[in-house]
Amino acid sequence: MSMTCSKDFGPIRDDYLFFEEHSTEAAEDLLAYMPHVHVRTAGSGPIHMLDFGCGSGRFSRQFLALARLPPERLRLSLVEPEPGYLRQALKQLQPFSAHPAQTWPALPPGLEARFDLVLANHVFYYVSRLDEVLARILRALTPTGLFLAAIAGQKNRLIQFATYCFTLINMPYPYHTAEDFEASLDRQGEVYRKQAMHYELAFPDAEENRLKIMRFLMGDYFDEIPRQPMMDLFSPYARAGRIVIKTGHEQFVIQRQTMGAVQKIGHT
Ligand SMILES: C[S@@+](CC[C@H](N)C(=O)[O-])C[C@H]1O[C@@H](n2cnc3c(N)ncnc32)[C@H](O)[C@@H]1O
Structure with a gap:
């Protein structure tokens, strides 16, 4: 694991996949991102895209399929600290570009004004040096660049579940939330738009399924948490043999310049 x-x-790849397969989070994010992407990628020259925290590439594969960026224009860079994910993402995403993708386990310095499009979909929870890494991403945007990020805040039901479980082992919630991300943008004097997103997590009610979600949420700390209180968190959401949780998160959109300048993307 990298220092950031x-x-x-x-160890939680299967658990995160279970969450992905049983929630509408990705579908909602894709729908909301697309209008920004389509506007910003008009033109004819190269589009340099950074997928920061690409995971397995499952989300970005759908993102690129919907964005329909011409492969000869797309130059992909992937950042992902989990080596198995990075290999998988490269395999999934390379077919969308006619050029070899760049891959890094962490965002290197010195990428000033490099990317027209940066995607950080549900990643910033886990970025330890938030201000430093966010500043690096913001500097990496071209003068007409677009930065799309999704992250849940303290109102998110799953973050509330995790926060409760951490209190059981006398720990504060150790990851970042949308509130932290927004405060970091504010500290950096960044102009952004924020959009409230809504999604549903629904799965057959079984002990193993409840625990899969908790293993994804708690990561390395899962084994330290007593099982029964974790299981009980889901009981208010049990309906006819299923768990159904409606919750939400935030999307942040940073557009370096307005429509007039957009047309320059790909011509520089
Ligand atoms: C919840 S997953 C999201 C994956 C993908 N973006 C998606 O939308 O499905 C979070 C990802 O962020 C990665 N990650 C964690 N810390 C990171 C860091 N400091 N820099 C980049 N990625 C990081 C994790 O390894 C994981 O793949």
Whole structure:
């Protein structure tokens, strides 16, 4: 695990996949991102895209399929600290570009004004040096660049579940939330738009399924938490043999310049 990463996804890959397969979070994020992407990628020259914290590439594969960026224009860079994920993402995403993708376990310095499009979909929870890494991403945007990020805040039901479980082992919630991300943007004097997102997590009610979600949420700390209180968190959401949780998160959109300048993307 890199120094800037507070959660190792290696051991919880199956648990995160279970969350992905049983929630509408990704579908909602994709729908909301697309209008920004389509506006900003008009033109004809190269589009340099950074997928920061790409995970397995499952989300970005859908993102790129919907964005329909011409492969000869797309130059992909992937950042992912979990090596298995990075290999998988490269395999999934390389077909969208005619050029070899760049891959890094962590964002290197010295990428000033490099990317037209940066995606950080549900990543910043786990970025330890938030101000430093966010500043690096903001500097990496071109003068007409677009930065899309999703992250949940303290109102999110799953973050509330995790926060409660951490109190059981006398720990504060160790990851970042949308509130922290927004405060970091404010500290950096960044102009952004914020959009409230809504999604549903629904799965067959079984002990193993409840625990899969908790293993994804608690990561390395899962074994320290007593099982029964974790299980009980889901009981208010049990309905006819299913768990159904409606909750939400935030999307942040940073557009370096307005429509007039957009057309320059790809011509520089
Ligand atoms: C919840 S997953 C999201 C994956 C993907 N973006 C998606 O939307 O499905 C969070 C990802 O962030 C990665 N991550 C954690 N710390 C990171 C860091 N400091 N820099 C970049 N990625 C990081 C994790 O390894 C994991 O793949």
